[in-house]
Amino acid sequence: xxxIDGQSLAKKVQATVAQExxxxxxxxxxxxxxxxxxxxxxxxxxxxxxxxxxACENVGFYSITHSMPDTISQDEIIATIEMMNANPRIDGIxxxxxxxxxxxxxxxxxxxxxxxxxxxxxxxxxxxxVTGLDCFVACTPxxxxxxFEEYNIELRGKDVCVxxxxxIVGKPMASLLLNAEATVTITHIHTKDLxxxxxxxxxxxxxxxxxxxxxxxxxxxGAIVIDxxxxxxxxxxxxxxxxxxxVSPKCSYIxxxxxxxxxxxxxxxxxxxxxxxxxxx
Ligand code: GUN
Numbered sequence: 613x614x615x616i617d618g619q620s621l622a623k624k625v626q627a628t629v630a631q632e633x634x635x636x637x638x639x640x641x642x643x644x645x646x647x648x649x650x651x652x653x654x655x656x657x658x659x660x661x662x663x664x665x666x667a668c669e670n671v672g673f674y675s676i677t678h679s680m681p682d683t684i685s686q687d688e689i690i691a692t693i694e695m696m697n698a699n700p701r702i703d704g705i706x707x708x709x710x711x712x713x714x715x716x717x718x719x720x721x722x723x724x725x726x727x728x729x730x731x732x733x734x735x736x737x738x739x740x741x742v743t744g745l746d747c748f749v750a751c752t753p754x755x756x757x758x759x760f761e762e763y764n765i766e767l768r769g770k771d772v773c774v775x776x777x778x779x780i781v782g783k784p785m786a787s788l789l790l791n792a793e794a795t796v797t798i799t800h801i802h803t804k805d806l807x808x809x810x811x812x813x814x815x816x817x818x819x820x821x822x823x824x825x826x827x828x829x830x831x832x833x834g835a836i837v838i839d840x841x842x843x844x845x846x847x848x849x850x851x852x853x854x855x856x857x858x859v860s861p862k863c864s865y866i867x868x869x870x871x872x873x874x875x876x877x878x879x880x881x882x883x884x885x886x887x888x889x890x891x892x893x
Contacts (some may be wrong), residue, residue, distance in 0.1 A: 613860055614837075616759050618868045622875035625758070629882045636889060637672070644889035645674040646704040646730065646881075647696040651689065651715070652682030656844075657708045662778055664706070667878045673885060674701060682712040689715065690723050697725040702729030703892065704885035709780065718853040719826055727891070730884040732784065741787050748884050753785035755876025756817060756838055757792070763813075763865060765836060767792040773813035774798045775806065775853070776820040806830070818853045828858040837866045840873045 636642045638688075646668050650661045653691050661677060668675035678692050689707075696705045705728045725734035732748040741746035760767060774791050776782040777800040789796045799809050801820075810816050810830045818826050819840030831837060837860075840852030852869030860866045867873055 613863050614763075614865050615753045615860075616763055616865050616872060618755070618759065618867060618872040618874065618876045621759060621762050622755075622879035625876075625879040625883060626667065626671055629833050629879075629886050632886055633672040636886075641703075642889055642892060643672070643674050644703050644885050645676075645699075645701040646706065646885045647699070647702045648675065648677045649680070649689065649692060649696075649705070649707045650677055651680045651684060651708070651726050652712050654710070657710075661708050664766055664881060666747075667882055668885075671882055673882070676702075686715050686719065689720055693720070693723045697728065699722075700730065703888040704728055704881075706881070707733075719733055728888060730881060730888055732884070733779065738784070739780075741784060741791075741833070744791050748787065749880075750780060750784040751880035751884065752819070752840060752873060752877045753788050754783050754880040754884075756785060756840070757788050758876060758880065759838070759867070759873070765865065767794045767815075770795050770814040771812060772815040772817065773809045775816065775826070776800065776840075777816040778819070781819040785819070789817075808853065820853055822853055824853070824855040826854040826859060828855065828862065831859055831862055833862050834864045835862065836871065837863050839867050839869050842869060842874055 621837055648661050665675050665677055686728040696702045705724050707720055721733045724734055726734045729737050729748050737747040741749055772794045774782050774786045777798050784797060786796045786798050797809050799806055807830045811832055815836040817838040821841055821843060823843040823845055837854055839852035839854040843851050845851055850870050
């Protein structure tokens with residue numbers, strides 16, 4: 613069993629980004645800029661946004677965080693996005709999800725200029741991803757693809773089971789895998805027999821937010837298991853969606869939580885923002 617080390621791969625990606633940022637600044641006087649919009653006071657969202665801002669600082673980006681109370685109106689959020697769309701120093705706009713219930717998330721995401729949609733959530737980028745065209749791809753699934761590449765994990769013809777069909781993770785993950793010529797099954801909360809699907813897969817990718825959902829008897833011997841879940845349990849520790857202790861001995865490769873996919877999400881956000889800055893006209 614080999615652990616896929618997201619922490620060191622993320623560091624490697626960030627070092628490359630930092631180097632390219634320095635070059636971009638020197639050659640074209642461009643400093644990549646990221647705007648983060650944070651609504652409400654969800655502690656996990658605050659923690660993620662803080663990590664994103666810190667990562668921006670570390671690679672030499674300009675970054676601003678617009679923090680808003682959860683009483684804010686949809687129109688006020690839209691006005692802030694429009695301001696960021698028009699700001700030439702901003703290459704990437706990220707609206708931290710989830711948004712409060714009175715806000716229509718799809719409406720908000722549609723306002724972001726697709727050229728600044730470094731989260732890859734706008735329908736324009738989703739459509740281009742499905743079609744196999746160049747676009748901004750959601751950071752978490754993109755980070756998983758980077759891990760496969762780093763560990764020389766072949767995807768063509770593999771049976772991959774994606775557990776979870778969210779717009780943020782499962783659906784873009786399935787599109788990327790399909791584009792890489794894997795045979796993809798997507799399961800979700802209404803799937804009749806989850807185990808029947810996971811246990812025949814060469815690769816299981818799970819991101820649903822249910823601690824320990826994937827158990828030992830649900831994966832085959834030698835499987836590759838990618839755990840996107842990050843759950844804080846009662847004792848305060850962070851665990852994934854996979855029962856790591858019992859599943860890992862069966863795997864050829866597995867990602868730990870923490871230190872697996874999590875750090876890659878931020879690394880890919882930096883990489884997407886740099887890509888946007890390079891495309892400035
Ligand atoms: N909430 C959970 N994951 C993400 C993410 O990758 N981007 C944003 N904007 N919100 C999230």
